[in-house]
Amino acid sequence: MNTSITDANLRLAASRQRIRRWITRPQAADAGGSWSNPLSLATSLAADAGNEALRPIAARHPYALVGTALAGGALIAWARPWRLLGSALFAGALSQLGARLVSRIELPSMADALQSMLRQSKTAVAREGDPRPS
Numbered sequence: 001m002n003t004s005i006t007d008a009n010l011r012l013a014a015s016r017q018r019i020r021r022w023i024t025r026p027q028a029a030d031a032g033g034s035w036s037n038p039l040s041l042a043t044s045l046a047a048d049a050g051n052e053a054l055r056p057i058a059a060r061h062p063y064a065l066v067g068t069a070l071a072g073g074a075l076i077a078w079a080r081p082w083r084l085l086g087s088a089l090f091a092g093a094l095s096q097l098g099a100r101l102v103s104r105i106e107l108p109s110m111a112d113a114l115q116s117m118l119r120q121s122k123t124a125v126a127r128e129g130d131p132r133p134s
Contacts, residue, residue, distance in 0.1 A: 018048055047104055062117040 022044045058065050082094060 058113050
């Protein structure tokens, strides 16, 4: 019971530190110029919250997470919500938003997810035995 309280306190302190870091970072360096996106802090905090929420799910069910992302992307491609607005401005803003979101993906966390998937498949093969004939 005591370790769970300590873990919760450590997570809370780390979360506060991330928020403090995002609030105090230089805005011009983030935007790559003299202007800044007003939603930058909100998207950064949402990305951090999503990362913290999806990390345990990715550790337990990596294939389900990849399948869900694939299905969500296919649904967006099939529905084509950008056609409803029909605006080149919207398409440009959406591509910039997508580029920013992709640039925020941490390579080490992706590598950890890949290693987790490989470990899970190796343990499944080890449990079932080698299906190849000898």
